[in-house]
Amino acid sequence: MTSTPSARSKTGVRLADVHKTGLGSSAALITSLVSALLLHLHVIPADAFEGGSGTADASEGRKLAHNLAQYVHCLAQGKVGSGFDVSAAVFGSQLYTRFDPAVLEPLMKDDLADQPLHPVLSPSNPAWNYRVEPFKLPPQTRLMLADVDAGSDTPSLVGKVLKWRKETPEEANALWAKIDALNSALSRTLLRLSDVAAKNATAYRKAVKYISTIQSVQWLANPNIADNEHHSALKEVIEGFIDAHNLSEDIRENMRTMGQRADVPIEPPEQTALLDACISVAGVIGGGVPGAGGYDAIWLLVCDPVGCPPEELPASRVERVWSTYAGLDVSPLLASESAAKGVRVERLEDVPGLADAVREEAPSISGA
Incomplete structure (x- = not known):
């Protein structure tokens, strides 16, 4: 599975009862889900989230995850937002310059039956003109x-x-x-x-x-x-x-x-x-x-x-x-600056409590 630093803690309550904090939790959740699906369906390789995470040296897979997560998040909210929360979830700590929202306008319609997604969302589409530059907090x-x-x-x-x-x-x-x-x-x-x-x-x-x-x-x-x-x-x-x-x-x-x-x-x-x-x-x-x-x-x-x-x-x-x-x-x-550079692939056994949480949430299956 994939995760971002702000999308890994067990809530202890139903999803409908989770308290909204305004700290990008919806963007982190969408980024994790989109990235996991891209990996599971072999759209991007398993090493897509390794290495650099700035726009200058990020992999094509990471960039595709960014573009698709931006789109899904905008579609869910009914508008093209700043995009910073999704970008932070994908790339980690950064100085961010927003993409021109016009890139997503063709996909924000009610009927997308005849609209191919990949030409718009592809990392090779020059209309994705966002910029991500490295940033870190001062020591101590x-x-x-x-x-x-x-x-x-x-x-x-x-x-x-x-x-x-x-x-x-x-x-x-x-x-x-x-x-x-x-x-x-x-x-x-x-x-x-x-x-x-x-x-x-x-x-x-x-x-x-x-x-x-x-x-x-x-x-x-x-x-x-x-x-x-x-x-x-x-x-x-x-x-x-x-x-x-x-x-x-x-x-x-x-x-x-x-x-x-x-x-x-x-x-x-x-x-x-x-x-x-x-x-x-x-x-x-x-x-x-x-x-x-x-x-x-x-x-x-x-x-x-x-x-x-x-x-x-x-x-x-x-x-x-x-x-x-x-x-x-x-x-x-609980929060601290992440040095993990955004979304990454997690092994189930490396995240304390994650295996138990997955087992608890998995639907029970029974049959004759």
Whole structure:
């Protein structure tokens, strides 16, 4: 079978009762199912998901799985979405540039009886102009995710935003471009921090340990940040994390503006209060709402310094905020950045509990 990192945990409840988190679970499920069927039917070879996963070096089989999963996901939702969640499920951590939605328009009709699929979905079709570039979080940082015990109708939210964009294109496109520029700047900042860590690991480690002990507003205010040997390198790391913090806050502000203008709760006030409480914790770099937003979940990027007692880690402080927060029911989600580069072939015996789950879900067969 195939899997993606976000599609492997047993839920313990019926599928209809699974809580929606807005973290791409539907895309991960569709990607796993499509990829498994392609392998089972020998449409793509068994080694299709080995090796590189960026668009420059991915196999034709991986690209076909991407194109088909994008189509199935769009058909299920009744529209061509951003495609990022499917792309993440296929290729792993990445910087993503969306394909032109026109490529799927011929296949989004009610009657497909006379419409061949392969010419459109083939990796050789140049209309698939998406781009995937490698990305990773800076060393000694981690993502934290939490469900806020609610859920949003993603197609409805996105539909309202697109309606607003169509009705006020000049205003909407300007805000769209601004958020895109901020997202690009944030990705460059995080990648630059990884480069700094590679060049001066000692200074980077000291800086992460330092900013893990105080709030972001204090990162440059405290004069005790440097020693003579690593002053400039420490300053470079700390300023990088401050840039990341400020950019993530700017993204949140502009996403709230979009929500107000489109009259949709992209970052509802309840989540704003929760995020503000979390981001004020020492060692938290930034945060926001994932995907289309709404009452689904939150994400945080936090420092994860080496050698600290567990109770002193920023993640532990955040978890204490979540466990005592009164404004919303907050449920931590187990998550970490995957280095597995997206969809991959799994052996039943290599995934703890998977064989038992398959046996439990398999239909019983009886006969005379």
